[in-house]
Amino acid sequence: MVVRCCEKNKFLKSHYITMIKSSILDQIKNEFNYQINSYNLESIKALSDEIVSLVSSNSVFITGIGKSGNIAQHCVSLLNCINIRSYYLNWVNTIHGDIGCLRKNDLVIIFSNSGNTGEILLNIPFIKKKDVKTILISCNRKSLLNKYCDRTIIIPFRKEIINGINLIPTNSCMSYIIFCNLLVSLLCQKTQIDINNYYDNHPKGNIGEQLKTLEDCLLEKYPIFTFSKHSQIRFLDILLEMTKFNCGCCIFLSEEKKIIGIILDGDIRRLILKEKNIVYIKKEYINTNFYYETDLKKRLIEVQKDLKYIPIIENKKIIGLCKVH
Template sequence: MKLEEKILAVAKDTISIEAKAIANLTNLLTPEFAQAVQYIYNSKGRVIITGIGKSAIIANKIVATLNSTGTPAVFMHAADAIHGDLGSILEDDVVICISKSGNTPEIKVLVPLIKNFKNRIIAITGNKDSFLGQQSDFVLNTYVEKEACPNNLAPTTSTTAQLVMGDALAICLLDLKGFSSRDFAKYHPGGALGKKLYLRVSDITSQNMKPQVSPTTNVRDVIVEISEKMLGVTAVLENDKIIGIVTDGDIRRMLRNNDEFIHLTAADIMSKNPKTIEQDSLAIDALEMLEKNKISQLIAEEDGKYAGVVHIHNLIREGIL
């Protein structure tokens, strides 16, 4: 077997082993999982998640997922906990302990101390009969048949299972809370993701010029307005109401179909019933409209009045597309 083929075979085997273990987690879910979710949901405190080694790394990720989906969570390293960090646990907090074996020395020292504080413990462990499993109020079973490591030593499949169980917890809590995309935006204001969730049409139109002409404006002045405002379009207004638009495409069609056009006006070449969007709409909604209708610009309105133009280039520049 060539080296390249061997590498691919090992990679596929790793993925297959982990995929099989993750699929089996559905068979390990019991009413205890639902009870744990409900207890966290009804709790007035935070979720403290602890572990050691690779489980501590997984704990950090679950903490991040919970925080970003509306469930306050804090990481506490199991080793540091018994050297002072236990003070971070408050009266109403729920503690999640993550350990594959459930029998590590740190866990055996830590669990009784937490129980002394009267906090409820949720175990995420691959051994429900372990010390951790026996001492916890709720046990989430993440048993795996074997690690993807050929020596069955390096935490691979087991940590993946822990991570997936944590995701299941977070998403169930998200669902119970009715956590919406607007809620999500509060915790993810940065980057393209944040912009998709909070950037509004008004944020874009306020940065653009506002091209407009009347129905009687002659073609020469229409072309000048489109060129000067640099959006490839102008709105046609009559009595402050939008009755049409003239785009670069309309200008090109006019030139193709008319040898003489100096006598033409905006009303002669405009497109009626243009696509519009409310100023308060999300920019991502504007993008969907542009893509659906295969156009480059949208007219923005506010209380039925012309408010400006959104160009697809604006959305590209903002990282929405």
């Protein structure tokens, strides 16, 4: 009886969690669809035009308080990586000296969901004295900040996720993220930043790794053996060479120095399971249907992603071996 009761409680709890999860996802989905369908692209396009026109001689500052401030910092990071020089303006510190970084005709973009943030309302008169342009990004058409800013862009938003509090910035943050994505995408089109520029700005991390070229990943030395009619290749020698060069790939050439195949460390392990007493490598043991590239300028993001080693071939001859992971 107790067991049945516990099982029933588990079922009810699981069913309740599923219902709650479904309800939250539906709320997010409905709000997301509303926001996407309601965005005024013309206003964001006008902002992107303004940024492009002033960025060569002036600076772009983005600011906000609380969660809006966090998204402002995110937007600054996105703009910087596409060559749009921008800075996060700590609003609280503006009247404690940081206002000195502002110059005439600089652009200050203010993120404020309500448009009624007290700290911003208190400090904006001091900002305006610097003769800068101010643009408010808000979800509220009737905000108090409207009258202080040169222009306001209203971003679509209806309500936060209903979760008992209903005031936690959830769906409103989503609208700001969409705004940032749209702005950055439009600026990419206008500035025509290419993959080479982007790699210069982002040489490290996972993105930097994917933007490397095959030439960046060339090994200086790697194991190479030549199949000859007059000699055999010892299996032990292959293991020693792969260990010597710390390389999990071995290249095999014909007597004409043309590549005929490769063998990887994984291939060797599988071979040992089948041929426990192996002494010499035969041609049928090696992989002759291997993936290779011919263009050293090709980026890693453009090549097959599940490979660790890629031979570079020109006219059937090996010109290099890349270790891509």
